[in-house]
Amino acid sequence: WTANSLVKNLSKARETGLPYLVRWISPINPFWLLYGSSFIRLCQLFRIATEDMNRIYSYGWEANERSKIHEDYGEVFLVVHPGGLEIVIADSELIYEVLRRRKDFRRNMEEMAVLNVYGKNLSTLDDDEWQRHRKMTAVTFTEKNNELVWQHSIIQAKGLLEYWTKRAVNPIRTTHNDTKILTLNVLAAVLFNRVYSYEGFEEEKQNDHADDTSYTYRKSLAKILNSIIEIFIFGEEGLKAWWTPKSWKQAAGAMATFQSYIYNLLDEEKQRIAKGDVENHHLVARLAQASSSKPSVSEKEQGPSNKMALTEQEILSNLFVYAFAGNDTTSIALTSILLHLAASPGTQEWISEEINYYLKDDEPESWDFASFSKLKRCGAVIMETLRITHPLSLLVKTTGPTSQPLTIKGTVYNIPAETSVHLSIAALNTLPRYWGANPMEYNPGRFMSTSDIHGSIEAEILAPDTQEHFMPWAWGQRVCPGKRFSQVELVAVLAVLFRSWRVSPVPEGNETISQARVRAWKSSLVVDHQGHMLHEIVRPDRVGLQWTKE
């Protein structure tokens, strides 16, 4: 069957006239989903991996290849496998065209289905249904809410810094886990109104908070996110089968716990609303208010599929997807930023100069939200890290049931029906045509300009976060609703960390500090997403970090 399907798909690929590469295993083969990248790493260890295996077989290959593969096969090429065809696009104009042609290139629901842990949600819906979910959930993302993000991020970052500089064992090898706790805490405070004081990864392991039910949300969410592929393949019931390992059964338990926790939160909010208290503006409160309000006459007339409110199941599913989309993206970005800064002491001085210029008070809690927009160098650091290591790396669409014409350099190509369309952010962000001869050079200054020849800090201008060749938070209708949320959070954390402290990698063996910095940089570039949804650094624990007071 595999060979037969591959032959059929090969003939479709040849018909298009586009360059193509062949892989023998479908990326959504269940075995491959669970163990594909580990298998490739094993082949690499024994030096039996072929060139193609090294390039296009692992999960996250687009993120690791970046623009390199496009230099060899062109800015648009196909990958053929037994399950179908993928078209990989790095050209900026074509990416914008695909995003503009929303009806021709629709969201690839097959590849997004992993996020249907609790049923459909705004990430796995299209058209009117998507609009209803988006409208109901994105309403919380106001500037008032971003002010809350600023305040809670500062509090959490203070806790994180205290942990790293006072309580954690040096060198710190849990940066990736510690940053996840920070983003989870900010999200819980801002979206769910649940405030946690910061505890590092090792501390949380010891204090299991067994008698504090609010921690069940945190733990169950983390477990679900870590087991998302197993959940996708086997479903809740399948995970409980007699033959499955304990960790899979725990994942099924986590699904039930998260669900009952969210339903309890909703009930609490509804009771509050019933008593006339509608003061809360966090996401759960808003959704509870919307679901308990009676439909208007026009909504009733529109029928059930057009009504504005969401059912409890839909609320649960959306809260899950917001928790997923808002947590790991930001924590992965933060971990990469810290590694990049550890490799670049000059950039640390550069942002510290700006932070100290604008934030004079030693007490971070007193920093007002207006400071956020002034910290442009911090914004540039975030953009430069997302340019080089992006947690999503791809926007995935599909041609759907009909083939679609696409004009590439003046020639019209017919892209077959059901082709998965991979808009490669990782390639777009590093194509030499857009970023110069050395696109992998780390240089946040590329996003800054000035209106003053004397070079005063106040005259500095930060480039827009979405440009012709750059869209780390996507673009168009499905632009990330948490864009400003994540920008505010990351800038606040950088301000707290780098006002008076510096980070450096701890040298291993006979390494010099310069060699350790190069190792930190290189480690940050190798990512994978086997077993999870986003591109994460493969072995972040290999780089130990230490913080020193300036």
Ligand code: HEM
């Ligand atoms: C550095 C951090 C972040 C980055 C780089 C990022 C990037 C993106 C990108 C590229 C998309 C489009 C995905 C696609 O179309 O396939 C997206 C969608 C989304 N993001 Fe973010 N995001 C970040 C943080 C956040 C935060 C903090 C939240 C919420 C608190 C959030 C919530 C969402 C949601 C719900 C969607 C789906 C929107 C829809 O389909 O309508 N993101 N994000």
